[in-house]
Amino acid sequence: MATQDYDLVVIGSGAAGGMAAWNLTRKGAKVLMLEAGEKYERSHFWSHVKPWEARERRRRGERSPAFESLPLRESPYETPAGQSFLLRRVWGVGGKTNIWGRVSLRYGDLNFTEPAIDGWEIPWPVRYRDIAPYYDNVERLIGVCGGDDDSKFLPGSRHHLPPPNLRCGEVLLRKGAARAGYKVVRGRRAVLTQDHNGRAKCHYCGACGRGCDIGAFFNSPDYLLADAFATGNLTLRENAIVSHILTGDDGKANGVRYFERLTGEERTEPAKRVVVAASTVDSTRILLNSKSSAHPNGIGNGSDVIGRYLCEQFRFHVFAFAPQLYGRPSTNDDGISGGHIYIPRFESPEEKRGYLRGFGIQLWGIGCGSNAQFAERLPGFGLELKKEVRKRYPALIQMHPYGEVLPYRDNRITVDGTHHDRFGVPTIRIEYKLGENERKMIPRMYDVVEEMLHSMKAEPLPYKRGELDELGSAIHEHGTCRMGDDPKKSALNGYMQMHEVPNVFVVDGSGFPTPTEKNPTLSILAFAWRATDHMAEQMRLGNV
Template structure:
């Protein structure tokens, strides 16, 4: 390397890259055990209770863009995500025909500051799907291996829900769930009629206090803005802050990690990062390195960490790093319920997410034309009003004649505009499927040697295609959505997506659940990590993010990332005591 690297004098026990779910958990567990930690984050420090950073309970006029989205604030100025699918000076490339979209969040706590808090355990079947359908691969661990850590996460973080005794939807330690809102009761009425289950959601939002530093949710419905009273789960407030309180964590912010450094034997010695503010290169030394930068970012770091001992990238003798990349499937539909027109106005904000959801209900049906499954998420109600549904309002009015039998034309402004908003406010609802795709070896990210970011680091190139399995799953989602909407007496809005659009199947990466790039397994020839998230090739290197996943399940990955990171941190601490690492 031709550039000068400034070496930090201090040598840490552990260097952790990434402060989201996995990195935050590792920092908390290991710092509380007395280990000295360097925690590196590619974005700035963040605390939702900081008045200068708070977006919760702010009015639209307090934003220079009235809260609107921008190139690098994809979900809007009030959504607590410093990042998006495109970042200035940080490109990524795609193979021809690939539509993968890569979301990155640059801030302490990462994506956990703005996620939906859907906190589902993988079930026994989810770890061993190959035994059931013969596709993909089994995990090297089972539900019973992870269950004690799911239990610990439930009790530490707090998750509401109800015990349902559904075989592949494991129950946990639940706080009381909030009551369903009116639109959810209507959806449940339709789902019951269609024979589709709906149960209370399982979200990591406090309906009761779990400790003195975190208050219960006060139902402002703005969880995407990150909570000023720490009533929901964000790594920044629930994991990183307590880790820093131990006095054993040095937090490095705006630290863009280029590579893991190694010695002549290929053992990890620390990391090399670029300070994003002064653009100088630094080296942090540590006995152990944990990558938790997100599945694709961790893979990028490993693939860029080439040496004579690791010519194909660090921990990549198997050529598996970057492979088996997969994201959740997703498709959506909106509906309109005439019975909810001209609603009485009252406060029904609730939590910042759904109060009811549908778990996958057809595990025993092998005649669907596809394997694996999906759950359904719902939305609607009386949130901030908006006007229009993305199609002809006059056509909608023709479906709902007034008391005298006459239809009303759509108004465009003034009094007529106000009347339309009041008429339809609270009468729309929607649903989204979130499903499991089958990991494919050739769905992957690699290094594009022809392109670097503004820090001089080679970028990722994506190669990803959906299979017929995922497309057929999306078709089933659309049929289910229409059945539920029809059963509740509603009207499905817009044209039903067809085969030409893959039945509305979203681009991979759009659901932001990408996992699998450094998957675990017992065979070093077909996996990167062992069952404790430890690299087969480099014993003092661990990966504690979604990259370790062998398969996704239809569940959101965060709860499993947290549980596996806790489990791996306990294992690492034990190995350090034994002198094995």
């Protein structure tokens, strides 16, 4: 096929790029997808390799798939001194969906409108009623297990697969939280708890983080790209590291420049339309590097918002033990891996709290696990320590609050050209810190965690109040190419189409103006579906 036969180029093959390819190819569009890495062979996943077997394998020189090493090697990033940001990326077919946390929480209308209520930065150009049908579509397509709860903080769904049974520690934590007045709901995860759309259900091996050997949780290659290939309309080019979107005299995109990772060769691919879906940080790198006379500040960046307003969630982890479970026989607590319960946000903007927005609490790691790292923080050594570890092993409780970080203009990604990758392309610098609002939220988060632990009579491991996990560790970057109604304050319209460059759509998490307190992948899928519905319609009308 001659290259000019493609109707559009999609950059990236993860949740956003996969959805774009899936939706557009089934509507008949010829799609070329460029992916920086390679396909992961499912047979190479170490899903069923026990810890002691893993050591044996490593001794033989075998390695599990190195999901995260490629981008750091090929496209490193910098941060200012003393201002670290943990950037975790997966370059490879399917991106982070190969190993993602699978938490699938709908954003509520409050998430979209709250900036208008509290006045901090721009609201979303989309309301819950606009996106709800797409949440329905996505959940039906990929399969999400969960409960029947429904609230303004976490809208319900009629499409959930049955939720998994609770572990002992989760039963106790739920009771304790309820006693303290907090509502605990079933976790929602894109894991198949029953056969779904011809795919086999989960076998509860608990190794999702190493990749699923049977594809029982949503991942782009199995759930999106396979169907897209079946249409005959998708061409995938691996090891293609995109550096620039090229534009014509009219300012519209007319091509993409990329580098062949294996040979280092520079290539140019003509493109009638471009869908950017390389994940927030790499999409931003590409957009900012795409400078031309029509776009001196990076493509579609006359507003100077691209790269700014980087935001995600901050989080911390508290470990404790449920004494009710001390010394009990161990159980297999793998389940669907991750928490089977969740504590949604519970604070309204109307309440006087001293801070804006809010937090939810994730609850993974409860019960018998595949290590005993908690023991490092028990006192002493010797037989007494060994006895304590065994006694506490079935009783482990973990709480992981996630707080929303406001979008700040100076939290930003830049490509100032001081550092380059091996192809000579400027690499990124990330400047990111928390503000007053987050600092005010932290003590309240600790209070709530302590209240629940106290109420369930749990014994916490020592922790330092106020301590946070490294910034970036939530892996939910957003904001750097945000959508909005006002082209002076946003780069994309509500359909994730560039205000200034109508034949470019940016359909990943970079378009989200706020991070919310929730995990984003379900919403990325819903918004990418909606955006590409709009794009297909505009193509049909001859507008793009």
